Amino acid sequence: MAETLRSHLHWTSSPLIVNAAMGGFAGGRLAAAVTRAGGLGVIGAVMANDLEKELGIAAEALKPTQKGDIIPIGVGLLPFIVQLDSVLPILQRYRPAVVWLFAAKELTDYSIWAAKIRRVSPESRIWIQTGTVSAALKIAQSAKPDALILQGADAGGHGFERGASIVSLLPEATDVFKANGLDNTPLLASGGIADARGAAAAFALGASGVVLGTRFLAANETNAPPGYRELVLAARDGAQATVRSKLFDNVKGPNIWPEAYDGRSLVTESYNDHVRGVDIDQVREVHNKAVTGEDSGYGKTNRANVWAGSGVGLVNKLEDAADIVEEVRSGVTQILNSTNARL
Numbered sequence: 172m173a174e175t176l177r178s179h180l181h182w183t184s185s186p187l188i189v190n191a192a193m194g195g196f197a198g199g200r201l202a203a204a205v206t207r208a209g210g211l212g213v214i215g216a217v218m219a220n221d222l223e224k225e226l227g228i229a230a231e232a233l234k235p236t237q238k239g240d241i242i243p244i245g246v247g248l249l250p251f252i253v254q255l256d257s258v259l260p261i262l263q264r265y266r267p268a269v270v271w272l273f274a275a276k277e278l279t280d281y282s283i284w285a286a287k288i289r290r291v292s293p294e295s296r297i298w299i300q301t302g303t304v305s306a307a308l309k310i311a312q313s314a315k316p317d318a319l320i321l322q323g324a325d326a327g328g329h330g331f332e333r334g335a336s337i338v339s340l341l342p343e344a345t346d347v348f349k350a351n352g353l354d355n356t357p358l359l360a361s362g363g364i365a366d367a368r369g370a371a372a373a374f375a376l377g378a379s380g381v382v383l384g385t386r387f388l389a390a391n392e393t394n395a396p397p398g399y400r401e402l403v404l405a406a407r408d409g410a411q412a413t414v415r416s417k418l419f420d421n422v423k424g425p426n427i428w429p430e431a432y433d434g435r436s437l438v439t440e441s442y443n444d445h446v447r448g449v450d451i452d453q454v455r456e457v458h459n460k461a462v463t464g465e466d467s468g469y470g471k472t473n474r475a476n477v478w479a480g481s482g483v484g485l486v487n488k489l490e491d492a493a494d495i496v497e498e499v500r501s502g503v504t505q506i507l508n509s510t511n512a513r514l
């Protein structure tokens with residue numbers, strides 16, 4: 172399965188390392204750096220104009236090495252928020268190797284998106300990220316994606332409110348896919364993988380590729396506000412430092428995310444207020460004042476959402492994306508060999 176996945180991604184090395192689509196954070200510079208290091212670089216876009224801008228940056232950075240018609244990166248889109256018609260002409264022009272979809276309002280929306288994207292960019296592969304075995308099965312049967320990313324509950328940012336860690340999610344999905352004749356659909360793992368140990372575990376669970384989000388928040392090429400990055404680098408003990416809650420989508424104003432979703436962020440003062448029972452209008456007022464203030468909510472006020480996964484305690488230094496890819500890739504083989512020798 173890993174070979175099937177990589178056959179379309181000719182520049183990648185084995186095992187396959189992917190940076191997560193992170194809207195507003197994973198831009199063209201990060202995607203180009205990850206791809207140049209032999210991984211799959213992915214842009215996370217929230218709006219069509221971000222997509223176009225970041226694709227332009229990646230295309231420029233990859234120009235000297237690019238072969239063929241497709242641009243050797245993925246682009247991540249959120250169907251519940253972006254208009255399909257606004258992104259189709261951009262996908263047609265750039266033809267990304269992968270179009271990654273996440274968070275459709277209804278699971279059936281993915282079929283419409285996949286069909287329309289395939290029409291304008293037949294060379295693009297469709298990958299869909301989801302967080303439960305039943306959703307993965309429904310999506311595989313209806314939208315027929317080229318791969319699915321199983322997102323465990325440790326993931327930073329948004330995900331299914333009712334989730335499980337990839338330790339059980341991935342093997343169960345693998346079994347269910349096999350029982351339904353879908354074992355030719357590659358499964359990737361995301362959520363809580365922050366270094367080669369997590370990646371090795373995911374490959375042992377049956378993943379054909381691994382996705383790292385939070386770890387790449389500490390890459391030099393990622394677009395993260397300095398205050399945000401400092402908090403990620405300083406955080407320890409992800410079990411305590413982060414929490415999943417719908418509160419994070421309620422702090423600016425009414426939550427626009429589909430009902431099934433919540434998000435994992437560093438614990439903020441707004442979250443603490445919410446637990447203490449402070450009224451949401453008051454939480455919003457203090458939040459909105461703090462994030463437009465001097466420290467943008469990242470300093471003493473500690474009000475801004477800092478999306479990060481439970482692996483955040485393993486993310487301790489700022490480095491180049493290529494070094495992260497190389498460390499994880501070479502570490503996986505070493506860890507699997509030494510584990511085998513140890514047993």
Ligand SMILES: Cc1cc2nc3c(=O)[nH]c(=O)nc-3n(C[C@H](O)[C@H](O)[C@H](O)COP(=O)(O)O)c2cc1C
Nearest residue numbers: 191193194273326327328362363383384385478480
């Ligand atoms: C800062 C941040 C922003 C994210 N934005 C998106 C997004 O725009 N689209 C998406 O598909 N997933 C998004 N995610 C979730 C990631 O795709 C992925 O599931 C997650 O980062 C994996 O878990 P990890 O952070 O523990 O590595 C985001 C995650 C983070 C940390």
